[in-house]
Amino acid sequence: MSVLTARGIYKTYDGRRWALNGVDLEIGKARIATLLGPNGAGKTTFVRIASTELLPTKGEVEILGVDAVRYPSRVRPLISIIPQEARPINFITAWEAIYSYLLLKGFSRGDAKRMAEWAMERLSLEPYRRTQLFNLSGGLKRRVLVAMALASNASLIFLDEPTVGLDIISRRSVWDALAELRRSGAAILLTTHYVEEAELLSDEVFIIDSGTIIRRGSPKDLLSLAPGDAVVEAYGDSLELDEPHVRLGNRYIIYVDSAVAGSLSTELIGRGMTVTARRKTLEDAVIYLLGGWREEGEAEVGSDE
Numbered sequence: 001m002s003v004l005t006a007r008g009i010y011k012t013y014d015g016r017r018w019a020l021n022g023v024d025l026e027i028g029k030a031r032i033a034t035l036l037g038p039n040g041a042g043k044t045t046f047v048r049i050a051s052t053e054l055l056p057t058k059g060e061v062e063i064l065g066v067d068a069v070r071y072p073s074r075v076r077p078l079i080s081i082i083p084q085e086a087r088p089i090n091f092i093t094a095w096e097a098i099y100s101y102l103l104l105k106g107f108s109r110g111d112a113k114r115m116a117e118w119a120m121e122r123l124s125l126e127p128y129r130r131t132q133l134f135n136l137s138g139g140l141k142r143r144v145l146v147a148m149a150l151a152s153n154a155s156l157i158f159l160d161e162p163t164v165g166l167d168i169i170s171r172r173s174v175w176d177a178l179a180e181l182r183r184s185g186a187a188i189l190l191t192t193h194y195v196e197e198a199e200l201l202s203d204e205v206f207i208i209d210s211g212t213i214i215r216r217g218s219p220k221d222l223l224s225l226a227p228g229d230a231v232v233e234a235y236g237d238s239l240e241l242d243e244p245h246v247r248l249g250n251r252y253i254i255y256v257d258s259a260v261a262g263s264l265s266t267e268l269i270g271r272g273m274t275v276t277a278r279r280k281t282l283e284d285a286v287i288y289l290l291g292g293w294r295e296e297g298e299a300e301v302g303s304d305e
């Protein structure tokens, strides 16, 4: 069953350029979908529209069968959102943050207490129960935010770049928390710039560029959309290549079969280039599908309809 269904979402802020240019996206129960794309691609705009914070210029959003554009107040109790750069209030404790969030969401004191206890335990926050948030690391603070979302028992949770700026250990602890959210049955929409994060967590990845979903699929599906199983990276100027490749400045990413990676590397080294060869990653595939990370796109209002 689809928890979130968005159809034909268009958004322009200035009447001249499409920030979203006809986006379709669905997420089912206990699934994590990720929006992945360059700066300015439209990720936050989509999250704000799907979470009823912003009206689309055109298009439909349904959350558990309810029209979220027409009836935002009906769907708000079903969703929870952790916006980009969200910070919990610093001078309260982890327990108080979760408990007071639930009271604000309209739960009774008894329910709020029970649900906050449950979320603290599920996210291993017990040792920090009485710690004021300014004494917690960035990763633990984010875990408190995820606990708030988990405790709220929402069917649909939006997380806009939940691990931005976190160290690798903290990031992993947030990933564990997100996996826990999914196990609880929630549908999750994540935005991220970290391909590794998308690969590890997502059931489905939506690659967005200039307001358009250019590809969607499981991480495995997307990996197979770029040629070969290996990548040769070479640094140099104006390289003529027969193999499929993407150029990022003076860096060439060349997509090949592992059987020929060695001979191509040797040839390029012979031409005086610095070369590395490795197995193809999802990041390589995304770069291929995007044709290299680009500057913001120029989809003009009226040009596509």
Ligand SMILES: Nc1ncnc2c1ncn2[C@@H]1O[C@H](COP(=O)(O)OP(=O)(O)OP(=O)(O)O)[C@@H](O)[C@H]1O
Binding pocket: 013, 014, 019, 037, 038, 039, 040, 041, 042, 043, 044, 045, 046, 296
């Ligand atoms: N409040 C706003 N007013 C005007 N234009 C906006 C506003 N918010 C976003 N935009 C524009 O809409 C486009 C999409 O922006 P959005 O923030 O959705 O992208 P994003 O993919 O989330 O980017 P990032 O990865 O940098 O967070 C960009 O061209 C941006 O400049």
